[in-house]
Amino acid sequence: MSLIQSYFKFLVQSTNEHGVHSPFVFQLVTQCFYDKKKYSEYQILKQHRNSLLKNKETIHVKDFGAGSRVFKSNQRKVCDIASNAGISPKRAQLLFRIVQYFKPENILEIGTSLGLATSALALGNPKAKITTLEGCPNTLSIAEKHDQNLTNVDFINTEFSDYLKNHQQATVNYQLVYFDGNHSKAATLEYFHLLLPTIQNDTVWIFDDIHWNSEMNEAWEIIKRHETVTVTIDTFQWGLVFFRREQAKEHFTIRV
Numbered sequence: 001m002s003l004i005q006s007y008f009k010f011l012v013q014s015t016n017e018h019g020v021h022s023p024f025v026f027q028l029v030t031q032c033f034y035d036k037k038k039y040s041e042y043q044i045l046k047q048h049r050n051s052l053l054k055n056k057e058t059i060h061v062k063d064f065g066a067g068s069r070v071f072k073s074n075q076r077k078v079c080d081i082a083s084n085a086g087i088s089p090k091r092a093q094l095l096f097r098i099v100q101y102f103k104p105e106n107i108l109e110i111g112t113s114l115g116l117a118t119s120a121l122a123l124g125n126p127k128a129k130i131t132t133l134e135g136c137p138n139t140l141s142i143a144e145k146h147d148q149n150l151t152n153v154d155f156i157n158t159e160f161s162d163y164l165k166n167h168q169q170a171t172v173n174y175q176l177v178y179f180d181g182n183h184s185k186a187a188t189l190e191y192f193h194l195l196l197p198t199i200q201n202d203t204v205w206i207f208d209d210i211h212w213n214s215e216m217n218e219a220w221e222i223i224k225r226h227e228t229v230t231v232t233i234d235t236f237q238w239g240l241v242f243f244r245r246e247q248a249k250e251h252f253t254i255r256v
Contacts, residue, residue, distance in 0.1 A: 006211035010236045014253040024244065025231065025252055032101040033094065033235075033256050041123040045092050048119050048146055052082035059138040078114065078142055086116040087180075091237065094256060095178070095206075099124025102204055104175030109133065110160050110191060111181035111208075115143025121178065122150040133158055133181070160187070164194040174198050180208040185215035192223055199228065199243045210239040224251055 017034065020026045055078035062074070087095065099107070099121055105128055107121050112134035121130050130153045134140040137157045144155050156163065160181050177198075179191060188207065195205075210220040220239050224232045231242040234253045 002214045002217065003211060006217060007236065010211070010234065010253060014234075014236075014255045016255055020252060020254070022231070022247070022250060022252070024247060025233065025254075028101065028233075029254055032097050033254065035097055039093075039096070041096055042093055044123060045096065045116075045119055046089065049082065049086070049089065049092075049116060051146060052086070052114055052116070052142075053079050055079050055082070055142075057142075059142070061139060062136045081139065082114055082116065086114055087120070092116060092120040095120040096124045098204070098206070099128070099176065102176060102202070104128055104204065106172070106174050106176075107131070108174040108177045108195075110177070110179050112143050112155065113139055113180070115147045117178060117180060118143060118153060119147055119150065121176075122147070122153050126152060128152055130154065131156060133160055133163055135159055135181075161190060161194070164191060169195060169197045172198050173200055175200070175202060176204045176206070178206045178208070183209045183212055183216060185219040188216065188219040189222060192219075192226075196228060201243060201245055203243050205241040207239040207241065209237065210234065211236060 017026055017029045020029055057078050058075055059078060060074055061076050061081070095117060103125050107128050107130045109118055109121060109130065109132040112118055112132040118130065118132050122128070132153060133156050134143070135158065140155055140157050147153055174195070177195060179188065181187065181191070207220065207223070210216055223229060223239070223241060228243055229241055230244050230247040230249050232251045233240040234251070235256045
């Protein structure tokens with residue numbers, strides 16, 4: 001019910017490029033969000049997805065239920081995970097375009113799963129260094145096998161909070177962070193605050209499932225109000241966060 005209410009609210013409030021008066025956001029929407037070009041990388045993403053959808057292997061999914069949107073059982077088929085929990089084809093293409101548009105050199109992904117989004121990140125900028133974190137070693141193993149041709153990805157099996165707490169975040173400059181791990185208010189806000197030392201003026205953060213439930217709605221509102229955040233974009237499934245000091249604090253709700 002919370003998801004349905006959020007969606008109707010989104011439909012009422014959302015707009016396209018014609019309702020955007022910020023040059024920065026207008027250019028992002030028109031040149032990236034609404035880019036209709038058929039990139040050759042889309043076929044690679046499709047082949048990767050189809051390969052996983054054909055994989056009937058049953059694996060033990062360790063801790064996959066923690067904050068997960070879909071699964072609670074420990075035994076799942078790879079094809080079911082790809083079908084129900086993986087990033088959609090449309091969103092994978094959008095993620096590819098966002099990375100291609102901003103050209104981040106260092107990318108962090110929180111929540112590898114089977115690596116569908118990881119592929120989009122890597123293909124968006126082959127020169128980028130990508131660090132992707134996953135708590136389940138078995139899903140990570142599948143991701144590594146399917147993404148073995150992507151030489152710019154570092155796969156790490158770890159608990160997200162432990163990794164973020166035990167690394168000197170202030171010494172790392174992630175130009176883009178994709179948050180797709182534990183979909184709960186507490187975890188989302190914890191990762192947000194742990195990664196704040198890494199932000200720079202051109203940093204881009206993407207939060208998945210910002211309207212999944214009332215808790216995620218609350219987390220998104222807290223993030224929007226944070227003093228370091230200037231521009232936010234709500235695309236319903238994703239929340240994009242920017243820290244551009246030259247921008248006035250403003251929130252946009254955009255249909256994609």
